[in-house]
Amino acid sequence: MQLKFYKYQGAGNDFVLIDNRQAIDYQFTKERVSLLCDRRFGIGADGLMLLETLEGFDFKMVYYNADGNEGSMCGNGGRCIVAFAKQLGIITDTTKFLATDGVHHAKISADGKWVSLQMIDVKEVTRDGDAYVLNTGSPHYVRLATDLAIKDVYNEGYAIRNNAAYKADGINVNFTEKTDVGYFVRTFERGVENETYACGTGVTAVALAMAKHNNQFGTISTPIKVLGGNLNIRFDHDGETFSNIFLEGPADLVFDGEITI
Numbered sequence: 001m002q003l004k005f006y007k008y009q010g011a012g013n014d015f016v017l018i019d020n021r022q023a024i025d026y027q028f029t030k031e032r033v034s035l036l037c038d039r040r041f042g043i044g045a046d047g048l049m050l051l052e053t054l055e056g057f058d059f060k061m062v063y064y065n066a067d068g069n070e071g072s073m074c075g076n077g078g079r080c081i082v083a084f085a086k087q088l089g090i091i092t093d094t095t096k097f098l099a100t101d102g103v104h105h106a107k108i109s110a111d112g113k114w115v116s117l118q119m120i121d122v123k124e125v126t127r128d129g130d131a132y133v134l135n136t137g138s139p140h141y142v143r144l145a146t147d148l149a150i151k152d153v154y155n156e157g158y159a160i161r162n163n164a165a166y167k168a169d170g171i172n173v174n175f176t177e178k179t180d181v182g183y184f185v186r187t188f189e190r191g192v193e194n195e196t197y198a199c200g201t202g203v204t205a206v207a208l209a210m211a212k213h214n215n216q217f218g219t220i221s222t223p224i225k226v227l228g229g230n231l232n233i234r235f236d237h238d239g240e241t242f243s244n245i246f247l248e249g250p251a252d253l254v255f256d257g258e259i260t261i
């Protein structure tokens, strides 16, 4: 059978999107998803998403990591699926959808290429040595770094993701460095098991962790540069809770096609 797919990217974090409103008679097993996401044997992507119908919501987002495991929340994927919903004519400029971590609201520009996505509130930020650990829909480790442009993110990220504390459940590892206007971030992603060009829940985690690190309170806006582009995080911090968190950035359709499955 032929599977119609759409390939999107948000700041270089790329995804296969499938319109599953008609509930395709096909099991998206771990093996099948990892093959579809394989850059040599398949379409190639950091993750795969199904857009499904759900009463009370514009749609439901089902997210799989490139290794085929059903993942936790994906921020850039969330932004891309909002752009996909607009392209399909399901939404116009605002939306409410359900993802694995709960309800998300988002806004999309008239040209469909810029998405502001509300993320879940965050209350708990813990420490692991000099790093910060928090869950922004997915679990993240955030550590300040120097000379980030030439850092060995793959090997250092791999070592942290696979150490005794994180090996079983995995974690996404973010390294960050201050820039003139905000932060530069590079991320080793669980489920891709490699560095990606951007990670939405990861840059969100960095923005929150740095607000805590720098004792910043009130309404904060943090521009973040990643390998694949630029993102912005807006949020409120009252000293205990991070709320009204918005991840903002580009989302683009790259191509669409059909693949024999």
Ligand SMILES: N[C@H](CCC[C@H](N)C(=O)O)C(=O)O
Pocket (backbone or CB within 6 Å): 013, 046, 065, 071, 072, 073, 074, 075, 076, 077, 138, 139, 171, 172, 189, 190, 191, 192, 198, 199, 200, 201, 202
């Ligand atoms: N790329 C994603 C993160 C996917 C989450 C995944 N790597 C996991 O924790 O299972 C993002 O933009 O937030």
